[in-house]
Amino acid sequence: MLITIPDILDQSKLIEINELLDQGQFKDGKLTAGWHAKLVKNNTQLSGRDKAAKQATALLTNALQRNPAFAHATLLRQMRSLLFSRYEPGMEYGNHVDDAIMGSNRSFRTDISFTVFLSDPESYEGGELIMDSSVGEQKFKLPSGSAVIYPSTTLHRVAPVIKGVRQVAVSWIQSLVRSAEQREIIYDVDNTRRALFEREGKSREFDLLTKTHANLLRLWSEP
Template identity: 55%
Template sequence: MIITIESLLDADQIKLIQSQLATASFVDGRTTAGWHARLVKQNQQLSRTSNLAKKLQEIVLTALGNNALFEAAAYPQRIHSLLFSRYEPGMEYGRHVDNALMGSGDRADLSFTLFLSDLDSYSGGALVIEGACDEQSFRLPAGSLLLYPSSTLHRVEPVEQGYRLACVGWVQSWIRDPAKRELLFDLDTARRSLFTREGKSIEFDLLSKTYANLLRRWLE
């Protein structure tokens, strides 16, 4: 399941992050890539341990914690390993799959990319996610986020002009199985829609009972 979350950050937050990253010092992005991904990773990133990185991470983590759609789709047990990346013209991140365990020791069930550059400020640089029969390409407005399974093969196409800024991170979910996460998400969406339309009814109570009991059974 791939979820787009529009306007995770507001205009002031986007402007603040863009201005901070415009004068920041970046390092070679290959320093945090796995041994095989390192061969195809060509970008720059903010050092995770820098004061600026920690400040910007808090902004993103707070926004994620306050977003109901993210919570419903990800069931986050832990959000971890956030990185702020920059792609100059010619830079790309070739076809790869994210590590199951990150350097922090946390499991990567879901990956996310938070787009931070205005769409008209760069060209190229699409995030492409491969499926069994096709692939999907994404270039989202600044402040919008794409959430997708870490198990997918994906890549960032070469940037042609301008600079592509993004924040990437990973989620260790309370629900490890992606099929179970999707079932819970659909069930929760249906019961909320029913409640909005009809209020608390017998049907809503039965859906809520099923949702709660499946969640109780599948939580890790």
């Protein structure tokens, strides 16, 4: 399931995070890349130990946790610490797939990847997030404060930045439901029952959809 979520960050929090990033020390992005991704990764990243990174992480993590659409789409079990990336002119990230297992003890399975766009799309040229799919390439260059969520199985890349600076936050999620197809079914049922409740209140049909939603979670979740 691939979805976009607008306005995860309001304008004041977006400004605060970008000001923090301006104070941080960015390092070569290859330091956090896998052995084959190093060959195609050309960006800089804020060290997780940096004070600015810790403050920005706290702000964005709080916003993500408070966003209902993010919660419904991810069925979050655990999330890796946010990684703040910067692309200046000439920088890009070639085709790659995110590591299936992460963490020093190799205990974190990546089911979902996501990117939160922090730069105004009008402030830089190029830098689209491009995903390969069965219907061809899909390009994303979202308004600042918006996010795109996609299965970690997806082959993707970042197009070269031609002008300006592209700043994003990325991370990975281990979901309660491993399968992207099953997560999409649960997400659709959840959205349908919520829309029905808004229109008709607590009805017999709403109760049946709520029962189905709960039982699908029981059937497919891995708590």
